Amino acid sequence: MSTEKMLIDIKNSMFARMNGTILRTLNVIENNRCRLSSFEFAFNATVSNEQLQELGIDAIIKNTIALTRAVAYKRSLDIKNKSALENGAEQFQTVIFETMSRDNPKLYRELKKFIKNKSKELNCKPSE
Numbered sequence: 001m002s003t004e005k006m007l008i009d010i011k012n013s014m015f016a017r018m019n020g021t022i023l024r025t026l027n028v029i030e031n032n033r034c035r036l037s038s039f040e041f042a043f044n045a046t047v048s049n050e051q052l053q054e055l056g057i058d059a060i061i062k063n064t065i066a067l068t069r070a071v072a073y074k075r076s077l078d079i080k081n082k083s084a085l086e087n088g089a090e091q092f093q094t095v096i097f098e099t100m101s102r103d104n105p106k107l108y109r110e111l112k113k114f115i116k117n118k119s120k121e122l123n124c125k126p127s128e
Contacts, residue, residue, distance in 0.1 A: 003103055010095055018088045025081050029074055 101108040 003099055007095065007099060011092060014088050014092055022081055025077050029077060032070055032074060 097108065100111070
């Protein structure tokens with residue numbers, strides 16, 4: 001199997017896994033968003049100002065806590081998805097650099113030198 005074919009297969013495999021994870025997470029987020037929207041709509045439609053005052057502070061606090069937990073859960077999923085995407089990109093970058101250093105050392109050295117120079121210009125640390 002050629003190096004290019006291996007890289008394409010690895011890339012396709014990684015992106016397929018990341019895509020599946022992202023789609024599953026987006027479905028969960030959308031389901032939670034729909035639940036929150038329907039809860040808010042039902043709450044506003046069924047509770048008048050008088051009833052809200054009769055509910056008492058305990059019920060209001062309980063509902064507020066539930067909504068806060070839902071928002072925190074959504075944020076944690078967003079962070080996990082971002083981490084998964086960044087990890088996949090880093091793995092792909094590692095495979096590219098390892099293959100390049102083996103198959104085309106001159107190009108690898110030139111690329112590494114280019115990244116190092118650009119990193120100095122931008123005052124940041126290169127990842128590779």
